[in-house]
Amino acid sequence: MTTSTFRTCPDTGFKVYSSAENLIKANAVAGVVFLAVGGLFGLLVALTRWQAVHLLPADMFYLALTAHGADILIFWIIFFEIAILYFASAILLNCRLATPRVAWLGFALMLIGSVMANVAVLQGESSVMFTSYVPMQADHKFYLGLILFAVGALVAVGVFFGTLVIAKKEKTYEGSVPLVTFGAITAAIIAVYTILSGAVILVPTWLWSLGLIGEIDTLTYRVVWWGFGHSSQQINMAAMVASWYAIAAITVGAKPISEKVSRMAFLLYILFLLLASAHHLLTDPGLSSEWKVVNTSYALFLAVLGSLIHGMSVPGAIEVAQRKNGFTQGVFGWLRKAPWGNPAFAGMFLSIVLFGFLGGITGVIMGTEQLNLIMHNTLYVPGHFHGTVAAGTTLAFMALAYIVVPLLFRRELIFKRLAQWQPYLFGLGITGLSIFMMAAGTLGVSRRHWDMAFSDASLTFDYPPAAFLIMAMNGISGIIASIGGIAFIIVIVGTILFGKKRDEEAVKSNPIVYQGGSTAVSSHGSAESLHIPGTAILVSVFFGAFVLYYFINWKYLSEIWPLS
Amino acid sequence: MSLTPPENRLWWKEPLHGIEITWITIAFLWGLLMFGVMVYWHMTGEQNLSNEAYRINPDVYAEKVEAAAEKYTVRVDEQSGMPVVRPPAGTDVYMLARLWEWWPILELEKGKEYRLHLSSLDWMHGFSLQPTNINLQIHPNYEMVLTIKPTETGEFGIICNEFCGIGHHEMLGKMIIVE
Numbered sequence: 064m065t066t067s068t069f070r071t072c073p074d075t076g077f078k079v080y081s082s083a084e085n086l087i088k089a090n091a092v093a094g095v096v097f098l099a100v101g102g103l104f105g106l107l108v109a110l111t112r113w114q115a116v117h118l119l120p121a122d123m124f125y126l127a128l129t130a131h132g133a134d135i136l137i138f139w140i141i142f143f144e145i146a147i148l149y150f151a152s153a154i155l156l157n158c159r160l161a162t163p164r165v166a167w168l169g170f171a172l173m174l175i176g177s178v179m180a181n182v183a184v185l186q187g188e189s190s191v192m193f194t195s196y197v198p199m200q201a202d203h204k205f206y207l208g209l210i211l212f213a214v215g216a217l218v219a220v221g222v223f224f225g226t227l228v229i230a231k232k233e234k235t236y237e238g239s240v241p242l243v244t245f246g247a248i249t250a251a252i253i254a255v256y257t258i259l260s261g262a263v264i265l266v267p268t269w270l271w272s273l274g275l276i277g278e279i280d281t282l283t284y285r286v287v288w289w290g291f292g293h294s295s296q297q298i299n300m301a302a303m304v305a306s307w308y309a310i311a312a313i314t315v316g317a318k319p320i321s322e323k324v325s326r327m328a329f330l331l332y333i334l335f336l337l338l339a340s341a342h343h344l345l346t347d348p349g350l351s352s353e354w355k356v357v358n359t360s361y362a363l364f365l366a367v368l369g370s371l372i373h374g375m376s377v378p379g380a381i382e383v384a385q386r387k388n389g390f391t392q393g394v395f396g397w398l399r400k401a402p403w404g405n406p407a408f409a410g411m412f413l414s415i416v417l418f419g420f421l422g423g424i425t426g427v428i429m430g431t432e433q434l435n436l437i438m439h440n441t442l443y444v445p446g447h448f449h450g451t452v453a454a455g456t457t458l459a460f461m462a463l464a465y466i467v468v469p470l471l472f473r474r475e476l477i478f479k480r481l482a483q484w485q486p487y488l489f490g491l492g493i494t495g496l497s498i499f500m501m502a503a504g505t506l507g508v509s510r511r512h513w514d515m516a517f518s519d520a521s522l523t524f525d526y527p528p529a530a531f532l533i534m535a536m537n538g539i540s541g542i543i544a545s546i547g548g549i550a551f552i553i554v555i556v557g558t559i560l561f562g563k564k565r566d567e568e569a570v571k572s573n574p575i576v577y578q579g580g581s582t583a584v585s586s587h588g589s590a591e592s593l594h595i596p597g598t599a600i601l602v603s604v605f606f607g608a609f610v611l612y613y614f615i616n617w618k619y620l621s622e623i624w625p626l627s
Numbered sequence: 628m629s630l631t632p633p634e635n636r637l638w639w640k641e642p643l644h645g646i647e648i649t650w651i652t653i654a655f656l657w658g659l660l661m662f663g664v665m666v667y668w669h670m671t672g673e674q675n676l677s678n679e680a681y682r683i684n685p686d687v688y689a690e691k692v693e694a695a696a697e698k699y700t701v702r703v704d705e706q707s708g709m710p711v712v713r714p715p716a717g718t719d720v721y722m723l724a725r726l727w728e729w730w731p732i733l734e735l736e737k738g739k740e741y742r743l744h745l746s747s748l749d750w751m752h753g754f755s756l757q758p759t760n761i762n763l764q765i766h767p768n769y770e771m772v773l774t775i776k777p778t779e780t781g782e783f784g785i786i787c788n789e790f791c792g793i794g795h796h797e798m799l800g801k802m803i804i805v806e
């Protein structure tokens with residue numbers, strides 16, 4: 064008994080219900096708007112930290128940095144993730160969306176919340192950074208905005224689970240859910256945990272900002288806040304990896320080499336989530352070393368195991384598919400002949416590589432109890448997470464957008480050339496930001512800091528001159544990343560507004576879904592037939608770099624003053 | 628495809644590929660090893676944070692720091708007007724963080740151990756000792772105590788690296804290490 068109408072997608076054959084389609088569009092578009100706004104603030108920040116340019120005055124810098132963090136890490140990513148959840152449930156399972164009205168309510172709450180938080184920040188009374196550590200106080204609208212946004216997101220997650228139930232009941236698919244949906248379920252389960260911890264900390268903070276409750280303990284705040292802040296990064300991981308699998312399937316016809324291994328790896332994210340927030344608290348007083356070591360180890364390393372597994376499964380699946388597609392030359396023929404001109408493929412592959420090398424390795428190192436004290440709160444930290452959430456998640460989502468926007472809006476991508484260059488430009492810019500911020504952090508330069516020359520301080524201190532050069536290169540990288548970001552916005556918005564209609568002709572002449580895939584059917588599971596030498600080499604190089612860099616950092620640590 | 632239900636309905640019964648087993652094993656052992664290194668460093672490494680911390684009222688902490696400064700001030704820093712405090716080697720030394728300064732300036736001897744006390748009187752601050760690169764989170768109401776042993780002489784900057792409002796970038800302290 065559904066009132067919702069559906070069409071059959073001429074590209075994929077999926078049943079697309081209009082209710083789901085509209086909600087996906089709305090959430091994705093809202094996300095892209097916040098990406099644009101947040102990216103602009105990022106550029107202003109990067110140009111201010113380039114000491115020779117020093118664009119913004121101090122108060123505007125802290126305002127812009129707060130807006131950058133909130134708009135891009137919270138609003139862009141979560142809006143887009145909700146779009147992915149609806150896509151992975153309603154579309155992939157050929158099902159109508161559960162309670163579209165409630166889903167719209169969730170969307171409205173998210174929109175109101177995000178606008179409210181932005182207004183609070185732009186009014187200048189809420190430059191507290193997106194972490195909003197007490198006892199620094201923002202305008203109460205800031206906290207209320209975040210709370211409304213979180214409630215809206217929780218509603219959307221509920222709609223996602225509802226849709227899964229309907230699909231199961233109405234038997235819109237056979238057997239188990241697809242792997243990408245499984246990844247989305249992982250993200251959604253983590254999201255429930257995350258949003259609840261967020262409520263536990265943000266609701267009292269909001270009441271405190273209204274003067275209704277007294278002091279909040281700073282350490283308790285950090286422990287609970289990171290219960291929310293860290294697990295939300297696991298949502299991003301799960302959604303990013305699900306996007307990798309989806310894009311690999313669509314662009315080269317890749318199939319998971321082993322459903323069991325990939326699903327188990329997703330499960331690790333859920334199981335070992337709980338107190339990984341410990342790695343944000345490694346230099347805090349009042350928490351014992353045992354607590355820190357145990358919580359970072361089981362929670363961090365076993366979740367990392369999940370990522371390491373995906374790190375082989377996804378390229379491995381691509382290699383298998385490409386070899387079946389006929390690119391069997393040598394060890395790396397499959398990679399050389401990959402569709403590098405397709406921005407969806409290029410963005411996805413860059414996302415995998417950059418996430419692993421820039422974000423993954425450094426994250427584990429910072430999460431090591433003793434090593435953390437040579438990096439805590441230096442620019443090393445933003446250097447690391449531009450590797451994860453910007454080069455990893457954001458680039459993967461951009462790549463996915465190159466597929467989803469033409470499919471749902473039924474339009475051809477415009478400015479194909481620009482689109483082709485976009486992932487490389489953005490990837491290069493973010494790589495620069497990530498590496499240069501980590502380099503500056505290694506020299507001790509502080510994050511969230513307006514003046515690395517300390518000109519207004521009553522004492523003097525000089526960072527090494529190299530640090531200033533590095534921050535200049537960081538500024539240039541910021542400009543490149545911004546050009547890449549703007550290119551993305553132009554292509555996506557331009558396609559939605561002015562793209563040529565994607566008619567039957569286009570579906571035939573310019574397929575989005577890889578066509579050869581269906582002929583190369585084979586079943587899984589025979590150990591002998593898995594031939595992925597290229598992936599084995601890539602994974603070995605990665606592992607070698609990981610081990611090497613890990614021990615280099617212990618060497619650094621051993622050179623600082625003895626502490627006990 | 629990852630977009631459609633698994634072709635093999637009994638996917639959980641598929642055997643693993645050799646290369647998958649190898650990689651999962653290596654990755655798992657690597658995790659164990661990294662866990663082991665942290666424990667090992669606690670036993671043999673020289674750079675470990677202490678677990679010593681006390682709850683303390685900011686006013687009480689301020690009194691302690693001031694008392695120590697009164698006792699051991701050797702001169703006044705010309706540039707900042709801040710007292711330079713030089714407690715005897717091997718004793719407890721105190722520094723406080725407040726909006727927006729690290730107070731007082733400490734003068735310590737190279738190669739001697741000191742019990743360094745740190746706490747904040749107001750907001751959270753970040754103790755970032757440079758260029759040696761030691762970074763600690765400083766909370767109000769918590770007094771952190773750790774033993775340090777400077778290994779080089781010179782003037783060291785103490786930068787605040789936890790955002791603490793509009794004067795955050797002016798919050799710069801000093802530690803002087805002498806022979």
Ligand code: HEM
Pocket residue numbers: 102103105106108109112128129131132135136140192193194445449452453457496509510511512540541542544545548
């Ligand atoms: C145009 C591209 C971008 C530029 C130029 C840029 C630049 C920067 C810079 C220079 C900082 C560090 C400032 C500091 O601590 O002093 C920063 C912080 C940050 N960036 Fe970006 N970024 C970009 C894209 C992104 C993306 C795509 C994400 C995430 C999806 C992101 C998330 C963050 C977060 C969470 C912070 C920390 C904010 C804080 O400390 O409160 N950035 N960004």
Ligand SMILES: [Cu+2]
Pocket residue numbers: 724725727751752753787788789790791795798
């Ligand atoms: Cu401070």
Ligand SMILES: [Cu+2]
Pocket residue numbers: 752753787788789790791792795796798
């Ligand atoms: Cu500060």
